[in-house]
Amino acid sequence: MIFLKKLIFIIVFVFSNHSFYGQEIQDSLLNKNYKELREGYWEAFPDSIKCAKYANTYLYKAKKARDTIKIARGYQWFNMLTNDYVEKKYADSIILITKNIKDHPVYPAIAFHSRGVFLYNTGSYEAALNDFLIAREYAENNNNLYLFFSIRGAIAALKSKMGKDQEALDIHKQELKDVGRWKVSDIEKASEIDENTDYIGTLLNISLSYIKLSKLDSADIFLKRGIKESLKLNDTLSYYSFVSSSGYNEYFKGNYRAASDSLDKAFPFDDDQNARINYYLYKGKIARDLNNVEEAISHFEKLDSIYEVYKDPVRELPEVYKTFINYYKEKGDTENQLKYLDKLIAADSVLDANFYYLNTNITKEYDIPQLTAEKDKLIRSLQRKKTRSKNGIIILSFLFLLFGGLFFYYYRKQRMYKKKFGYLMQESRKEAKSFQLTETKIKVEDEGIKGISEELIKKIIGGLNAFEQKNEFLDPSITLNSLSKKLHTNSNYLSKVINYYEQKNFSNYINGLRIDYTVEQFKANKQFRLYSVKGIAEEVGFKSTESFSKAFFKRTGIYPSYFIKQLMKG
Incomplete structure (x- = not known):
């Protein structure tokens, strides 16, 4: 580290x-x-x-x-x-x-x-x-x-x-x-x-x-x-940072005694949680590799206790939890197996949220279907042991329904997200452009806008086309009043034209343009994907992360974090 x-x-x-x-x-x-x-x-x-x-x-x-x-x-x-x-x-x-x-x-x-x-x-x-x-x-x-x-x-x-x-x-x-x-x-x-x-x-x-x-x-x-x-x-x-790091290197060489000596020598001088986590991680690995399982578990428990306090994501955390799972499996302790399975899933989630590139390896070794099967097996085992306990049966049933519902919801949601992601990747912003209207269409449809002349409608639509082409909708201060002044009309006429031709109010019209622009930037600009969600929201004209995420989901059916993650995988 x-x-x-x-x-x-x-x-x-x-x-x-x-x-x-x-x-x-x-x-x-x-x-x-x-x-x-x-x-x-x-x-x-x-x-x-x-x-x-x-x-x-x-x-x-x-x-x-x-x-x-x-x-x-x-x-x-x-x-x-x-x-x-x-x-x-x-x-x-x-x-x-x-x-x-x-x-x-x-x-x-x-x-x-x-x-x-x-x-x-x-x-x-x-x-x-x-x-x-x-x-x-x-x-x-x-x-x-x-x-x-x-x-x-x-x-x-x-x-x-x-x-x-x-x-x-x-x-x-x-x-x-x-x-x-x-x-x-x-x-x-x-x-x-x-x-x-x-x-x-x-x-x-x-x-x-x-x-x-x-x-x-x-x-x-x-x-x-x-x-x-x-x-x-x-x-x-x-000096002691180099000594402890030498211990890591000796571990990977298979020189367990030299590794342990270096780690112990540096330990009194390692005063932050990262150094302590590394110490217990490698001491636990050494003990595990030498088949000193109880000692390994003792070191890993100390590591886990530090992680529970600081919650700083550790790349090796899933490996530690798998050791716990196998340990309690051999002992027949199904409740502790479930405990560390839950911790493994939680660690997977934390790593996935922080590191796009780590979740793939975790999934390959211990993917969701395997976890589901293991949970079902453990729940059935607990059920057999507690058949005489009414409360036990109720709890098991609740757990079974809860996990079943969660995984069904997860798969269904992921499948839906993937479809919508694929659609967005195929669609271009040009296809979603507003106000590309012919003169004939205006003549036919302007009967629905009372009190506005055909000439004025054309003028407003021309102004909106220019507004979109120049990406002026990215200005966070844009309002119905400010845009109507820019187009030399009044807010009432502008609102009616947008409502009639777009079938939406001014706020949804602006948000839609911003989200379409964001999607295109995600696809074309790799640097843009590295921004935080907050940074992206400000870049495209939203005043808060929450309003941006809601608008993105409303327009696309998926959240911006998911869209970025899929692009990074690709």
Whole structure:
């Protein structure tokens, strides 16, 4: 697992650690200017107590002067004194106060980047990608190469999460070439850069990518290199990250004793949930492979307990639950079998929602029909054991009906979605165009629009055709009144023409155009598919994700997330 918090996302920007902020301002520091406070901070670093005094004074003076950039920098300094995860609410606040700043090399890009880190660490990968893409755009536009490269590393971590390990490796190799290339023009940028940590972090990510690709000899080279560099820099945390990663590599080589020794050596220094999950995962695998089943189950139970707290999707989770299922199957413990079957299905759902590319493998090994058959078999077994218990029979019947109904609904819904997806892939937006009407048709049908002349109808329809061709319906502020003014008519006449020829009201007419446009963008624009649903909704003129999803379903019969998923599979 990529250690994103420590080794990729070097730029951390947030308010955190309020135990420092709010200390009494020393008079001796108040007399110093910003440059002197900045120099004092870096001279004292990493002494958190001394640094906090400088940061607190700097922030006090910045707030008094109402200098947004310096306020943001003051909070950044406080953050560098703590190892806590980035807090989303603080990143939101930084975005709020810096979003209108123009042409700045750091802000607001760094705030979107920080929020992306938080979202990544909490398993919200789709939202994290959206923030990283926004941050990348700001960084690229303002020529902040270091931040641009850092975001590229974040996207590599997301690719690794989705199982695209070769693509992640290619990015990390390029990162290794780029370390040290960026130029530092001022103290502010220097405060964001630690080339040594960047270098060591990149070595670790390359090692982990090679392990996932089963290129164990290549992984060895970079692991040894990383251990040597971290010892040279006296970087204890990085050193033990390489030690634990060496344990993963030794496991895949079949050197179980060496793997276990490395994992145990690093364990006291692994202080986040990802490292703990990896520890129990590999200790459990080692015990399982050595036929120490009870020990394996003990490690996997600890892993499961961590997952239940943090809910961060783990690629190997289905493998762990299958071990539980087989274990309790051999013991004849049908209730625990059902418990972990349910957990396996839930894990499948979580992985499917976060990683489009992982669900296929899970389905191949343990697909829905197999799960259904296994559940039916277990339920029948429980039924035989509890034939004398009326309550047991009622519960079993309820479970049977519940699961049967759920799976019937699931298959029926999937079949219906696939048909509608196929129809949408065949249909083109041109075929769905509105107001392609002939003069004859207007003459015949305009009797149904009382009080509007034929000439005016033609004028309104011509205006609507131009409106559609220019995609002006993507403007979120468009209303019946604003469009009628644009077409030099009144809202009553415009509404009547749309109602008569489209058989729908103005709102449904606009929503239909936006959804047709969205479908065509999904089919033609691969980059468009990478946006979050919220981002897509805003892009095509909707004011909320909910209204977009409802309109998409109403128009197409499927949800946008399903449509994107099918396109990604194809």
